[in-house]
Amino acid sequence: MTTSQGPRAHWSNRWAFFLVTVGSAVGLGNIWKFPYMTGSNGGSAFVLVYLACILAIGVPLLMAETLLGRRGQGNPVATMRVLADEAGATRWWQVIGLIGIVGAFIILSFYSVVAGWVLEYTWRAASGFAALPKEAFADAFGALLASPGKLIFWHTVFMALTAAVVLGGVTSGIERANKIMMPALFAILVFLVGYGALAADLPAAFRFLFHFDPSAINRGVLFAAMGHAFFTLSLGMGAIITYGSYLGREVSIPRTCLAIAAADTGVALLAGLSIFAIVFAQGLEPAAGPGLLLQTLPLAFSQMPGGHVVGLVFFVLVVFAAWTSAISLLEPGVSLLVERFDLGRKAAVTLLSSGVWLLGVAVALSFNEWSAFSLFGLGLFDLLDTLTTKIMMPLAGLLIALFAAWTMKRAHVEEEVGLRGGAFRLWYGVVRYVSPVAIVLIFLNVIGILG
C-alpha cells in the first residue's frame, strides 16, 4: 500500500521488530505497576494468575494482533477495514482500531504523568538521596503530587521526548531509538539483579513472588491480573497492530511473539525480584501501592552501599522503558492521521501529542487542584486506568480473538500466522475458544454474575 508519503515503511529486519515490540511491551507496566500490584494483591497469588493469563490469553492474542497488522498493512482502522472486506464481513469491525486508538490516547495521558514522576526522581537520584527517616520519603513524594507546576513540567518534557522520536518516522525514529535504549535496558537490569543477589535479600524476594498460594486468589486478583496481562503486552491498543503493519513477510510470527512475551515476562519478574530484594533487605513494606517505586526504593537507595550509583542507574532504566512504550502509544494515532487525513507526519505528531498533553494536564491536576473530582468513587487517574486497562483492553482483545478465529477465513489465518498441523490447531483452538471464554468469565465473575 502506498500513501502520499510514498511506499509504506517497514522495519529493517526481524531483529528490529523484536526490539521495538519488546520496547513497547516493557514499560512502566513491568517496573512500576507489576511490582506494586504484586505487593498489594498478595504476592505470589497475583503472579500465578498473571502468568496463567499471559499464557492462555496474552501470547495467543499477541500473535493474533500481529497477524492482523501484517495482513492489513495500514493504520489500525484501515487494517480492520481491509480485513473485514477480505472476509466479506461488516465494516463495523473497524471499531477494533478505533477502541485501540482512543485507548492509546487515554493511556498515554496518564502514562506520561507517571513517567514525569520518574524523570523528577532521576533528577533527584543524580545528586543522590540523602539518608533521612522513612516519613521524609513519603512526604517528598506527597509534595511532588501536590505540586501542579512540577507535575506539568515533567509531563511536558516526557511528551516532548516521545513526540521527538515519533517525528523521526518508523525506521530513523522509532527503530533507531529502540536499538539504543533496549540493549542498554537489558544491561542495566542484569546489573541490578546481580546487585540484588549480592547486596540485598534475593531469597526473600523469591519466596514472596513464587511461593504459590492459591488460597489468596479472589475476584479482585483475577480481574487485576487479566487487565495487567493485556497492559504489559500492549494488547488491543493499536500498538501491536501498527507495529505488525510495518512487519515484512519473512518473519515468523509465532516464534517472534513467543520471544517477545518471554522477554516481557522475564523483565517483569527480574524487576520484581530486584525491587523486592531491596525492599525486604531494608525491612520495608511490599504493599506500598503506586508509591512503591518512588517512596520505598529511594529510601533503600539512600541506605545501601553504592546506592547513589545504583539509584541513578535504576531510574535511567525506568525512563528508557517508559519512553519506548510511550512511542508505541503515539504511533497508532499518528499513522491514522497521516494515512486517513493526509496530514504530514509533523502536523500529525504535533496535533496528537498536544491533545494527549492536554488530557495529561488534567491528570496532573487531579492529584492536587482538582482532587475533589471523582466518578464511581475513583479519581481521574484511577478512572482512566480502570477504563482502559480493565475494560477497553479486554474488550478489544475479545473482539480481536473473535475476528481472527471466527470471522477471518481459516485459510488466510493459517497462511498469515505460518503455523502448520497440530501447532496451528492448538493456537487456533485457544484463540477461538479459550481466550474469549476466559475473558468473558473473568468479566462475569467481576460483575458478580458468577462465583
Ligand code: PHE
Ligand atoms: N506495555 C506497556 C507497559 O507495560 C504499556 C502499553 C500499553 C504500551 C498499551 C502500549 C500499548 O508499560
